[in-house]
Amino acid sequence: MTDRLPHTLRSDALDNRDRILDAARTLFAADGLDVPMREIARRAAVGPATLYRRFPTKQTLVTAVFADQVRACRDIVDEGCADPDPWRGFCRVIEKVCELHAHDRGFTEAFMSTFPGAADVAAGREYTVKAVAGLARRAQDAGRLRSDFVLDDLILMLMANKGIHTASTAVQVAASRRFAGFVIQAFEARPRHAPLPPAARLAATAPDRA
Structure with a gap:
């Protein structure tokens, strides 16, 4: 009996699929x-x-469209959880997740369960939330994360980060990095006010710095 050949898409069908995904990524991100x-x-x-x-x-x-972002989000959380210093790992998760979401407005909407039918995205969200919850408990036990932190604060952070809209992706990412710096200081049990990332130029006419 002859083995059945595996189903493969014709080259034109593959081209169509790639064009659709590229177009959707661009439009969803913007x-x-x-x-x-x-x-x-x-x-x-x-x-x-x-x-x-x-x-x-x-x-x-x-x-x-968001398969790569879901995998990237899992990698970020896994890296943070593997850090022997839970507060440092928690901070890295905040920084990198904010930056990941700053690149793509559509991914934030999908991640926040606007489209719960997107099964892989929903599963990625569940994995991320559970892993961050464990990391947060460790950081609290170490006395570094404020004791009243709850996971809803993480969702609140993502909602606020989603509200950053600028003329270019580069400025949006810069603004998100600074926002993450403020968030980390707010989450820290005993804020040490470490230097923030550089400010993004958002105002049309910014006052001169002293």
């Missing part, structure tokens, strides 16, 4: 998840029927 599917098809230069054949629902498209 405008969030409310972008219509027809606009994604238009940007990808494919017909709506082609888009829905590859991705029957927006949830399946969201899952495919």
Whole structure:
């Protein structure tokens, strides 16, 4: 009996899929998840029927688009949890997660369960929250994280970070890094007021610094 050959996509189908994913990444990053599917098809230069054949629902498209970010988020949390100093690991998680989300507005929306049907994103969120909860308990036991910290504060941080909108990704990331610095000082049990990352130039006309 002859073994059945594995199913493979034709090159044109692969090209269509890649164009759809590239278009969706660009639009989701800039405008969030409310972008219509027809606009994604238009940007990808494919017909709506082609888009829905590859991705029957927006949830399946969201899952495919943010697969790399979900893996990156897990890697960040795993790295933080592996640090023998739980407070240092916790701070690194805050810094890197804020930066990851600053690059992509759509990922933050997906991560915050705007699209709970995107199963892999929802699973990544659950994994992240549970892992950070364990890391936070260790940092509290070490006396470094304030005792009244709760996981809702992490969600509040992500909601606030999502509100940072600037003219360029580079400025947005810089602003997010400084925001993370303020957040870490707010979370610390005995703030030491370490130097903050450089300020992002957000005001149209910023006053001269003394």
